[in-house]
Each structure stands twice: as structure tokens, then as C-alpha cells.
Amino acid sequence: MTEAAPQTLEGLLGAALGPMALSMVRSRDEVVVEIGRTNIREACRRAKLDPSLDVDYLRCLSGVDYPDRFEVVYHLYSTRKRHRVVFKVRLPKENPTVDSVTQVWRGANWHEREATDMFGIRFTGHPDPRTLLLMEGQEDHPLLKSFRLAELRKTY
Amino acid sequence: MIEPKLQTVDMMLNMGPQHPATHGLFRMVLTVDGERIVDCQPHLGYLHRGVEKLSENLPYEHVLTLLDRSDYVCAFNNEWPYVIALEKLMGVSVPERAEYIRIIMAELNRIANHMLFYGSFGADAGALTPFLYAFREREYIQSVFEAVSGARMMHNYFRVGGVREDVPPDFERRMAELIPKLRRGIEECDELLSRNEVLIARTRGVGIISAEDAMDYGMSGPSLRASGPAIDLRKTEPYSVYDQFDFDIPVGQRGDTYDRYILRIEEMRQSLRIVEQALEKMPAGRIRARVPRIVRPRPGEAYARCENPRGDFGVYVVAMGGDRAYRMKVRSPAFCNLMALPHLLRGSYVADVVLILGSLDICLGEVDR
Amino acid sequence: MYGLIDAFIRCVLVLAFLLLNVLFMIWALRKFLGHIQMRLGPMRTGWHGWLQSVADAIKLLSKEDLLPENADRWAFQIAPVLVVVPAIMVYVAIPFTDFFYIRAMELGLFYIMAISSFSILGFIIAGWGSANKYALLGAARSGAQLVSYELPLVLAVLGVAMVTGSLNLMEIVQQQSPVPFVVLQPLGLALFITAALAEVNQTPFDIPVSEQELVGGLLVEYSGIRWGFFYFSEFINVITLSALAAILFLGGWSWPWIPAGGWAAQLVGFGWFIGKVYGFVLLVFWLRGTLPRLRVDQLMTFAWRLLIPLAFLNLFITGLAMVTTPWILALGWLALLGYFYAVASVQGRL
Numbered sequence: 051m052t053e054a055a056p057q058t059l060e061g062l063l064g065a066a067l068g069p070m071a072l073s074m075v076r077s078r079d080e081v082v083v084e085i086g087r088t089n090i091r092e093a094c095r096r097a098k099l100d101p102s103l104d105v106d107y108l109r110c111l112s113g114v115d116y117p118d119r120f121e122v123v124y125h126l127y128s129t130r131k132r133h134r135v136v137f138k139v140r141l142p143k144e145n146p147t148v149d150s151v152t153q154v155w156r157g158a159n160w161h162e163r164e165a166t167d168m169f170g171i172r173f174t175g176h177p178d179p180r181t182l183l184l185m186e187g188q189e190d191h192p193l194l195k196s197f198r199l200a201e202l203r204k205t206y
Numbered sequence: 207m208i209e210p211k212l213q214t215v216d217m218m219l220n221m222g223p224q225h226p227a228t229h230g231l232f233r234m235v236l237t238v239d240g241e242r243i244v245d246c247q248p249h250l251g252y253l254h255r256g257v258e259k260l261s262e263n264l265p266y267e268h269v270l271t272l273l274d275r276s277d278y279v280c281a282f283n284n285e286w287p288y289v290i291a292l293e294k295l296m297g298v299s300v301p302e303r304a305e306y307i308r309i310i311m312a313e314l315n316r317i318a319n320h321m322l323f324y325g326s327f328g329a330d331a332g333a334l335t336p337f338l339y340a341f342r343e344r345e346y347i348q349s350v351f352e353a354v355s356g357a358r359m360m361h362n363y364f365r366v367g368g369v370r371e372d373v374p375p376d377f378e379r380r381m382a383e384l385i386p387k388l389r390r391g392i393e394e395c396d397e398l399l400s401r402n403e404v405l406i407a408r409t410r411g412v413g414i415i416s417a418e419d420a421m422d423y424g425m426s427g428p429s430l431r432a433s434g435p436a437i438d439l440r441k442t443e444p445y446s447v448y449d450q451f452d453f454d455i456p457v458g459q460r461g462d463t464y465d466r467y468i469l470r471i472e473e474m475r476q477s478l479r480i481v482e483q484a485l486e487k488m489p490a491g492r493i494r495a496r497v498p499r500i501v502r503p504r505p506g507e508a509y510a511r512c513e514n515p516r517g518d519f520g521v522y523v524v525a526m527g528g529d530r531a532y533r534m535k536v537r538s539p540a541f542c543n544l545m546a547l548p549h550l551l552r553g554s555y556v557a558d559v560v561l562i563l564g565s566l567d568i569c570l571g572e573v574d575r
Numbered sequence: 576m577y578g579l580i581d582a583f584i585r586c587v588l589v590l591a592f593l594l595l596n597v598l599f600m601i602w603a604l605r606k607f608l609g610h611i612q613m614r615l616g617p618m619r620t621g622w623h624g625w626l627q628s629v630a631d632a633i634k635l636l637s638k639e640d641l642l643p644e645n646a647d648r649w650a651f652q653i654a655p656v657l658v659v660v661p662a663i664m665v666y667v668a669i670p671f672t673d674f675f676y677i678r679a680m681e682l683g684l685f686y687i688m689a690i691s692s693f694s695i696l697g698f699i700i701a702g703w704g705s706a707n708k709y710a711l712l713g714a715a716r717s718g719a720q721l722v723s724y725e726l727p728l729v730l731a732v733l734g735v736a737m738v739t740g741s742l743n744l745m746e747i748v749q750q751q752s753p754v755p756f757v758v759l760q761p762l763g764l765a766l767f768i769t770a771a772l773a774e775v776n777q778t779p780f781d782i783p784v785s786e787q788e789l790v791g792g793l794l795v796e797y798s799g800i801r802w803g804f805f806y807f808s809e810f811i812n813v814i815t816l817s818a819l820a821a822i823l824f825l826g827g828w829s830w831p832w833i834p835a836g837g838w839a840a841q842l843v844g845f846g847w848f849i850g851k852v853y854g855f856v857l858l859v860f861w862l863r864g865t866l867p868r869l870r871v872d873q874l875m876t877f878a879w880r881l882l883i884p885l886a887f888l889n890l891f892i893t894g895l896a897m898v899t900t901p902w903i904l905a906l907g908w909l910a911l912l913g914y915f916y917a918v919a920s921v922q923g924r925l
Contacts, residue, residue: 077507
């Protein structure tokens with residue numbers, strides 16, 4: 051089936067992930083699942099290998115800097131089942147480390163390197179954790195809210 | 207059995223940031239053994255301009271200009287997912303006329319981008335003439351862009367809820383002149399290069415990637431479709447009014463450089479079909495929904511994706527009230543396609559590097575943002 | 576004494592001829608390529624840009640003489656000389672008409688083939704002396720290419736030598752009076768053109784010199800007039816290949832018709848010769864504007880697995896024709912068709 055009814059996708063996710071899924075919300079055309087920090091690699095693996103979920107495509111991996119936490123957002127897609135899943139992981143500010151999912155999808159490689167550059171989030175088990183977009187040896191993480199750009203003076 | 211007693215060391219060859227054939231500021235450190243490539247380390251970031259950070263400090267409508275410039279060749283296709291994401295957040299529905307105008311502009315931009323690809327691909331292979339033929343076609347398209355949006359390249363034309371202004375009164379006449387020219391131009395460009403024995407010898411069987419590997423790397427667009435999977439967001443996850451159009455998705459069989467090249471030529475023809483159908487069906491009406499002057503979406507998140515000429519271009523917007531985004535992440539297809547470059551290059555010749563890189567059709571502005 | 580002055584004057588005339596032709600050819604190449612590519616080419620330096628070559632020469636002469644720091648100084652400086660001098664020395668044996676030549680050597684063809692091989696040394700030394708990995712790769716490719724394509728070149732020319740029974744270029748032209756050798760050695764002409772294109776680094780075989788993947792390849796560290804020498808020698812080589820093709824296969828100055836004698840014969844003969852030379856030169860330019868370039872391993876495969884067997888086949892047919900009847904040479908036309916078929920059937924076409 052190409053159009054998964056909401057209950058079915060959420061049901062499938064619930065069945066495959068079990069207690070690893072801390073919360074599940076349907077948002078427009080995708081299902082957003084919050085996963086615990088220590089379980090993310092296993093959750094991704096199950097999502098990829100489970101034949102009813104069959105999430106074979108990692109679309110995007112973003113970091114977000116909230117006032118009280120970091121969040122790593124995984125936008126996933128199944129090319130055969132045509133459903134969209136979003137995994138979110140909350141990371142504490144003082145220790146933003148999480149498992150790398152490059153072992154599940156090789157396409158996570160550069161996205162994770164970029165998140166490390168921009169936020170300082172460390173991905174354990176990443177095969178090549180070098181700087182990607184910033185200069186070698188640059189220590190600041192530009193996308194943190196604490197890194198301020200020069201302010202533009204409002205003239206309108 | 208004679209054991210070779212020579213000590214050989216693999217040579218490190220630097221295809222530095224300044225190189226005529228890397229399509230932008232891009233550095234590859236190649237480890238070569240004679241003519242064969244053993245390893246490749248891409249170094250990015252020479253063109254990183256901080257689009258995502260800037261978008262947190264600029265009002266929503268101003269960010270459109272940043273996205274125009276991230277991938278400067280496909281400007282219309284880059285603005286689109288951003289405005290779709292904002293429309294999702296604000297619950298705005300776009301009037302039909304605006305959708306058709308958007309589709310026409312985006313498809314013309316696809317043809318323009320593929321023409322640029324075709325020209326630079328030929329130039330990388332050593333044929334300098336198709337480059338100029340391709341740019342002639344681009345000039346025709348760009349003069350239409352200038353008439354519609356005021357700019358040849360960075361258009362700043364799409365808006366939340368529609369487009370900035372209506373097409374000029376002579377638009378029908380311009381398109382009626384343009385479409386036959388483009389059709390002839392595409393056939394001419396195809397004839398110049400596609401069946402040339404030297405080009406075929408240089409691109410067949412070069413830089414092969416299997417469908418599973420390509421999907422694992424997150425590749426998209428013609429680079430993915432050349433390996434087999436018929437995944438085109440206009441058909442698999444239709445957005446705008448693409449489901450009302452009749453067009454085909456060209457798919458390759460071998461996943462080599464030649465397939466990636468010939469697929470884009472075929473896509474140009476399909477885009478022309480879409481443009482013709484859109485011109486016929488375009489209704490009259492508003493070109494922009496009623497949207498407040500300063501865009502303030504409700505707090506929430508949205509992810510929107512469109513089929514860029516290079517692949518799956520996605521924008522993830524996190525809004526927390528106010529007139530600026532809290533976070534905007536750009537998922538650029540060239541970035542993900544480029545991830546597969548070491549896999550593609552391992553085992554091929556130094557002379558193939560430029561062609562394989564060219565066949566991925568990257569734009570460094572989009573890779574680095 | 577008279578002989579020395581005579582030789583000196585002839586040399587000066589030939590050098591002047593070469594210089595003028597190269598200047599003209601540089602301009603012609605740019606205009607020709609421009610028009611193929613739907614643009615105008617040089618338009619500002621004189622009427623339709625005819626002074627462009629002069630402008631280029633002045634620019635090159637006025638550039639700083641750069642020497643890379645790690646470069647081997649003597650190798651770097653001697654390489655352009657090693658490339659240009661053999662290219663010009665070849666003209667000692669090439670006759671333009673039956674009066675305008677430097678020397679009619681008995682072993683003219685042998686001399687030409689031998690001397691032109693010297694430039695290979697120049698290219699390799701250029702690549703080595705540049706202390707640059709790109710140049711080194713370019714030199715390695717260049718050496719391999721030039722050595723591989725010597726064989727089909729010499730074998731193709733050998734067919735002509737067998738038919739005439741002489742290596743003297745004057746005799747070769749004189750024996751083509753009723754029938755030019757292109758009729759008797761069609762495969763020879765095709766092989767000669769292909770192998771000669773590779774010998775002079777022209778498209779589709781121009782990998783060592785002008786390539787996008789190795790930024791300028793072999794000559795990446797050369798600038799100014801040193802680079803100008805290489806460029807100059809490239810055009811001279813194109814003229815040499817065209818002149819040889821005209822002499823060996825198209826009857827030089829005497830075919831199809833010259834008047835009986837005197838100045839008219841010289842002028843008409845020279846006119847035919849120049850016409851044929853420029854016909855081939857335009858062919859080279861045309862290929863430059865339309866074809867992509869071959870990868871180096873494909874180039875080697877092309878030489879060793881297609882051209883050399885075909886060259887031996889040509890020799891075999893010619894030899895058979897010499898001991899039996901000349902009509903066997905018609906098999907050469909069949910072999911030529913086979914050559915075209917082999918090229919066209921690359922990778923799926925045909």
C-alpha cells in the first residue's frame with residue numbers, strides 16, 4: 051500500500067520499537083517519534099531492517115540548539131513503502147554525545163560531521179570525525195545560539 | 207615465482223581548490239597508484255557562507271535571497287521547498303495560477319541547469335564546442351526569467367502563498383517562441399555529443415554505483431535514477447499540482463557515468479512536455495494567497511522537499527513565533543550525492559575523476575551553503 | 576662556398592615560410608574554432624583580429640621568466656629547445672616543389688621519422704624538470720603515447736616506401752604523376768593521419784598537453800616564451816604532418832596537373848602543395864572543435880590493438896601486391912572499411 055493510514059504506521063512503529071519509542075506524534079504527513087539517547091542506533095537499525103517499516107533512506111540529519119537541550123532530528127523515508135518517519139533524540143547540553151548511525155546508513159556520515167562542526171555534538175563510533183565545513187582547527191561551533199552574529203540595525 | 211623487490215609508494219595528488227574542472231571551490235586529495243585511484247578524501251567548506259546561521263537572524267522573507275544564492279543555477283527550485291515549508295506552518299493554500307507559474311519556472315530552470323551540466327560535461331571530456339551551444343539555450347531561457355522576475359539568475363520571485371507578481375503580458379508570446387527553440391536546441395545538443403564514440407568510450411562502465419549503495423548514501427535525483435530506482439519526488443511524493451501532469455521519469459540501467467549523462471538529456475525533454483501542458487492549462491486568478499505582510503508562522507516545525515534538478519532538496523524549518531526562523535536546515539542533494547564520491551572513485555583512473563565528478567552534477571554553493 | 580650560401584638562403588626561406596605559416600595558423604585556428612562554436616573569435620586586433628598572433632607573441636615575450644624553486648634548472652630550460660629544434664630540422668628533407676627544398680636526401684623519409692622522434696625526449700624532460708606531480712603524470716602519459724604511436728606511423732609510411740622502392744621524397748612525388756598513392760594505399764593514409772594526430776598531440780589524442788584534468792598537464796609550470804616554444808612546435812608539427820600526408824599520399828605539388836616548366840610550374844605546384852597542406856590542417860582543426868579526448872589507457876589500447884595490427888595488414892597486402900599483381904591493393908580499400916567499422920562499433924553504436 052502506498053498511503054499508510056495513520057494508525058497503521060504508528061502501530062508498526064510501536065510494534066517494532068517497543069519501549070524505545072518515548073513518544074509518538076503524527077504531524078501532517080509524517081510520524082515524529084522521540085527516541086532515547088542510548089537507543090538511537092538500535093532504533094534506526096530496527097526501522098531499516100523491519101520488513102513492514104523498511105526505512106532505507108536517510109533524508110536529513112539535523113542538529114537543533116534549544117535553550118534547555120540539543121536535539122538531533124533524523125528525517126527518514128521508505129522508498130518502497132512511501133512513508134515518512136522522523137526520529138528525535140534529546141541531548142543534555144553539558145554532554146551532547148550520541149551514537150553515530152553511519153553503521154545503519156552510510157549517508158549519515160557527512161551530516162553528522164556537519165552537526166559536530168556546527169553544534170559540538172559528538173557522535174560516538176563515527177568512522178571519520180574530522181571537520182567538514184569549517185577550517186581545520188576552528189574550535190567554535192557557529193550554529194549555537196551563544197555564537198552571536200553581528201546584529202543588523204533595524205531600519206524599517 | 208619472482209617476487210618484486212621494488213618498494214612502491216602511492217602518490218598523493220591534490221586536485222586543489224583552484225582547479226578548472228571541479229565545478230567550484232572543491233578540493234580532493236587523491237591517493238594514486240600510477241594511474242589508478244586508491245583513495246579519495248574530499249575537502250569541503252571553501253564556499254561555506256553560513257546560510258543557516260544567517261537565516262536565524264533575518265526575517266523569513268529575506269532568507270529567500272540566501273536560498274537563491276546557495277545553488278545559484280537552480281534558484282527557482284531552491285526557493286520552492288522553503289516557501290512550501292512556511293505555507294505548511296501557516297496553513298496557507300496557494301492559488302492555482304501561482305502553482306502553474308511556479309511549475310513553469312521550475313521546469314525551465316531544470317532545463318537551464320541540465321544545459322549547464324551538458325556543456326560542462328562535454329568540456330570536461332575535452333569537447334569544447336557543446337559548451338557554447340548549451341549556453342545559447344540558457345540565454346533564451348534566462349531572458350524569459352528576466353522578463354518574469356526581473357533577474358537572470360537570483361530571482362527572489364517565490365513568496366509564501368504564491369509568487370511575487372504576475373507574469374508579464376507578453377508571456378504567452380515569449381513562451382511560444384521559446385519552446386520550439388528549446389526543442390530544437392535539445393535535439394541539437396543531443397546530436398552533438400550523445401552518440402560520439404569517444405564520449406561513449408570514456409563514460410560507459412565508468413563510475414558505476416549500484417542502486418543499494420546509492421540509496422544507502424542518500425543519493426537522489428538523476429544520479430540515483432541512473433542506477434535503477436525510479437524515485438522522483440514529482441511522482442513518488444507529488445507536491446504542488448504535479449499529479450495533474452503527464453510526464454515520464456527516465457531511468458538508467460547501469461548506473462555508470464553515461465547513464466547519468468543521457469538521463470539528464472531525456473529529463474530536459476520531459477520538462478519541456480510539462481511546460482507545454484502547464485501553459486495550456488494555466489487558469490486565471492490570484493497569484494498570491496492573502497498573507498500578512500510580515501510572515502509570522504505559528505510555532506512548529508515543517509520539512510518540505512522538492513525535486514531539484516540535482517535531486518531531493520529539503521528544507522527543515524523550526525519556528526518559535528516571531529518573524530525569524532529558530533532553525534533552518536537545508537538538505538542539499540549535491541551534498542549527499544558527493545558523499546558517494548570516494549566510493550565511485552576507488553579503482554578508477556585519474557582521467558575519470560573529472561568526468562565522474564561532473565556526472566554527479568554538483569554545485570559547490572549548495573554543498574557548502 | 577656557393578653551396579653553403581645556397582643552403583643558407585634555402586634554410587632562411589624555409590624558416591620564414593614556417594614562421595609566417597605558424598602565425599597565420601594561430602589566427603586561423605582561433606577564428607575557425609570560434610565559428611564552429613558559434614562565436615566570432617578575435618575581432619579587435621586588426622581587421623577581424625588578423626594581428627592576434629603578433630599580439631600573442633609580444634605578450635609571451637614580455638612575460639617574466641619563471642623558474643619553479645625545486646625544478647631541475649637545466650632540464651627545465653633545455654626541454655623547449657629539445658622539442659622545437661627537431662620539429663624544424665625535419666624540414667631539411669621536405670620538398671615544397673621540385674625547386675624549393677633544402678636537400679633532396681636519398682634517405683629523406685628515414686631522416687624525417689628519426690629526427691621527429693627526438694621531441695619525445697623533450698616532453699619527458701619537460702615533465703621531469705618541472706618538479707610537479709601533474710607534469711610528471713603528463714610526461715609519463717606523453718612518453719607512452721608518443722612511443723606507441725611511432726609504430727603505426729612508421730609502418731603506414733613503409734607501405735608507401737615499398738610501393739615506390741625508394742625513401743627519397745622527390746621520387747615519391749614524381750612517381751605519383753598519374754595516380755596518387757591514396758588510391759593504392761588508402762589504409763595507409765588513414766593510419767598515417769590517425770597516428771600522426773597522436774604524434775603531434777592533437778585532439779582526440781591531446782591528453783598530455785591541454786587537459787582539464789591535469790590543469791595544463793605536462794606544461795603546467797611553463798610560462799611566457801618557454802611555453803611559446805612548445806606552442807610553436809605544436810603548430811609546426813601539424814604543418815609537418817599535413818605536408819607529409821600531402822607528399823606521400825596526395826602527390827605533393829605535381830598532382831593533379833602542372834604546366835610544363837618555368838615559373839608557372841613552380842607557382843602552380845606550390846599552390847597545389849599549400850592547398851593540400853591546409854586541407855589537412857583544417858581537418859586537424861575540425862577534429863579539435865568537435866571531438867572529446869580519449870583517456871590514456873584507451874589511447875594505448877587503440878594503438879596497440881587496432882592500429883598496429885591494421886598497419887601490419889597493410890604491409891602484408893602491399894607486399895603481396897608487389898610479388899603478384901598490383902590489383903591486390905584493392906584489398907586495402909576493404910581493410911579501410913574494416914577500420915571505419917571497428918572505430919564506429921565502439922561501445923554499442925552500429
